[in-house]
Amino acid sequence: xxxxxxxxxxxxxxxxxxxxxxxxxxxxxxxxxxxxxxxxxxxxxxxxxxxxxxxxxxxxxxxxxxxxxxxxxxxxxxxxxxxxxxxxxxxxxxxxxxxxxxxxxxxxxxxxxxxxxxxxxxxxxxxxxxxxxxxxxxxxxxxxxxxxxxxxxxxxxxxxxxxxxxxxxxxxxxxxxxxxxxxxxxxxxxxxxxxxxxxxxxxxxxxxxxxxxxxxxxxxxxxxxxxxxxxxxxxxxxxxxxxxxxxxxxxxxxxxxxxxxxxxxxxxxxxxxxxxxxxxxxxxxxxxxxxxx
Amino acid sequence: xxxxxxxxxxxxxxxxxxxxxxxxxxxxxxxxxxxxxxxxxxxxxxxxxxxxxxxxxxxxxxxxxxxxxxxxxxxxxxxxxxxxxxxxxxxxxxxxxxxxxxxxxxxxxxxxxxxxxxxxxxxxxxxxxxxxxxxxxxxxxxxxxxxxxxxxxxxxxxxxxxxxxxxxxxxxxxxxxxxxxxxxxxxxxxxxxxxxxxxxxxxxxxxxxxxxxxxxxxxxxxxxxxxxxxxxxxxxxxxxxxxxxxxxxxxxxxxxxxxxxxxxxxxxxxxxxxxxxxxxx
Numbered sequence: 001x002x003x004x005x006x007x008x009x010x011x012x013x014x015x016x017x018x019x020x021x022x023x024x025x026x027x028x029x030x031x032x033x034x035x036x037x038x039x040x041x042x043x044x045x046x047x048x049x050x051x052x053x054x055x056x057x058x059x060x061x062x063x064x065x066x067x068x069x070x071x072x073x074x075x076x077x078x079x080x081x082x083x084x085x086x087x088x089x090x091x092x093x094x095x096x097x098x099x100x101x102x103x104x105x106x107x108x109x110x111x112x113x114x115x116x117x118x119x120x121x122x123x124x125x126x127x128x129x130x131x132x133x134x135x136x137x138x139x140x141x142x143x144x145x146x147x148x149x150x151x152x153x154x155x156x157x158x159x160x161x162x163x164x165x166x167x168x169x170x171x172x173x174x175x176x177x178x179x180x181x182x183x184x185x186x187x188x189x190x191x192x193x194x195x196x197x198x199x200x201x202x203x204x205x206x207x208x209x210x211x212x213x214x215x216x217x218x219x220x221x222x223x224x225x226x227x228x229x230x231x232x233x234x235x236x237x238x239x240x241x242x243x244x245x246x247x248x249x250x251x252x253x254x255x256x257x258x259x260x261x262x263x264x265x266x267x268x269x270x271x272x273x274x275x276x277x278x279x280x281x282x283x284x285x286x287x288x289x290x291x292x293x
Numbered sequence: 294x295x296x297x298x299x300x301x302x303x304x305x306x307x308x309x310x311x312x313x314x315x316x317x318x319x320x321x322x323x324x325x326x327x328x329x330x331x332x333x334x335x336x337x338x339x340x341x342x343x344x345x346x347x348x349x350x351x352x353x354x355x356x357x358x359x360x361x362x363x364x365x366x367x368x369x370x371x372x373x374x375x376x377x378x379x380x381x382x383x384x385x386x387x388x389x390x391x392x393x394x395x396x397x398x399x400x401x402x403x404x405x406x407x408x409x410x411x412x413x414x415x416x417x418x419x420x421x422x423x424x425x426x427x428x429x430x431x432x433x434x435x436x437x438x439x440x441x442x443x444x445x446x447x448x449x450x451x452x453x454x455x456x457x458x459x460x461x462x463x464x465x466x467x468x469x470x471x472x473x474x475x476x477x478x479x480x481x482x483x484x485x486x487x488x489x490x491x492x493x494x495x496x497x498x499x500x501x502x503x504x505x506x507x508x509x510x511x512x513x514x515x516x517x518x519x520x521x522x523x524x525x526x527x528x529x530x531x532x533x534x535x536x537x538x539x540x541x542x543x544x545x546x547x548x549x550x551x552x553x554x555x556x557x558x559x560x561x562x563x564x565x566x567x568x569x570x571x572x573x574x
Contacts, residue, residue, distance in 0.1 A: 015572045015573050016572070017568060017569065017572040018507065018569055018572050018573050021511075021565065021569055022507070025382075025514075028378070028382045029382050029383065029385070029386035031379070031382075032379045032380075032382040032383035032386065033383055033386060036379040036380075036382070036383055037376065037379055037380060037383065037449035037450075037452075037453070037530070038383055038449055038450050038453060039448060039449055039450060040450060042448055042450075043445065043448050043450045043451070047446075048445050048446060048448065051444065051445060051446055052444050052445055055443060055444040056444070059443070089323060090323060090324060092320075093319070093320035093321075093323040093324050094320070094324060096313075096316045096317055096319075096320040097317045097320040097321055097324065097326070099313075100313055100314065100316070100317035100320075101317070103313075145560055145563070146556060149519075149555075149556040149559040149560055149563070150552075150556060151519040151520070151522055151523050151555075153435070153523040153526065153533075154522070154523065154533065154536065154552065154555075157526070157536075157537070157540075158344065158540075161337075161340055161341075161344070161540070162333040162337040162338070162340045162341040162344065163330065163331065163333060163337065164329070164330055164332070164333065164334060164337060165325075165326065165329075165330030165331075167324045167325070167326055167330070168326060168330045168331055171324070171326070221306050221310075222306065225306060225309060225310075228313070237430075237431075237433055238433070240433050240436065241433045241435040241436060244435070254436065254439060255439075258439060258443065263443055266439070266440070266443070267440075270432060270436045270439075270440065273431075273432065273433070273436060274428070274431035274432045275431070277430070277431040277432075277433075278427055278428075278431050281427070281431075287309065290305065291305050291306060291309055293305065
């Protein structure tokens, strides 16, 4: 007997939770735009539009360019080296170091966030580790959730209050947030691997940690490297603003120049940050491609 | 006949790992980082102790008597969180709209015609959109906020636009990749039956990618909450502003209450996102 299309329609799988979530999200967005913080009357007021006009026509144009003494390109070329070039290098340096530290911490955490990496594989191990392993796994997953829930800027703000070196505050803030993300992603990678090689190592007498590192490490590495480079791109992006908290990098000079009212310099530094992010994205893409061969 | 070459001692992945370690070491040297920079001393050590003690005992009420008529402390925390949610929701609504349109324009599947080849003009438009997306993503939301603050002054809409612009770029990039990875069999079947390319895309391909698109949009909302909170450090009335103010006033117990409430909110949104993924899979 064939079903009518109404019957088929009624019988189709429906994700009620997804529908309710979608409806709630739409209502929330509507509320935010109509009754929320947006004040369009003020945004398009005469005063704001005059501000915008002055900003675009006067403040972001270097005085030398306004007077016709030089061109935009020549003006920018003069300023890309020296102090600004060093700030760019320090911004990149903080991102590289933070991503590497986050990957190392994430790899360590993943042994516990994964439900399989250090799990008992033989009856002897099962009796010994079952309860302890579950508790440590839950603690590690909770720690990762907490680490990634904290915005990097907020962590850098708090660490910068008591660490003597603001560069460490920026690097650690980036590392902590990204270690929380990588700890989870690396752990999920380990869980999704074929578990038979690790079982074979354990059956041959290898301790659990040796079996996890020796049998699963090489298989997990390609995926881990992909995640590392994706997070590295994010670190570069975030690193451009953490200088606002005292770490001498692009963000630091952006805040300084803004305080001095030199918006032409601000715009140049923002553009340098944007170029760094694009270059890091391209480099990361090229390296991932090269690794794949 | 040439002699067989010995395989390299270190493969590409091994060399990449070594490269990362070397780059990290160089970065530490460039930044002048040493172990002494990690050890708080004097006033820093005292502050760390105070912050650490307060972290274990977050406030449930104001630390000093508030002015008459002030709302209860927990109501203030809730209203700060609500304000953060509204900023994030307004920004995400705009970013999703822009990101979805740009993502469609940047996806290969949108432009492919019979035989899987896009016309040259379409390829040109697609690459122009991809460059535009890269530019949108390249500037951090706080830098947009600084520029808007300078151009327009303090206005909530400027904060919302500051988050929405880079988020639209990121959403567009990921949406285009998800659309290209979605199965195309239903879309091709519709074209074979005589449907136009547009309807075949919207009815045959987009619904197949919808669970992943919705899941990613939810993740971005979580990121938008964090960004909206941080905008508070630049003057927006979100929870970050209360964190900064209570820190400046040395009301560390209150500060941790704000921090924990933000963490709690992000964790709830993450849990909802995980449930959404499960319900759509």
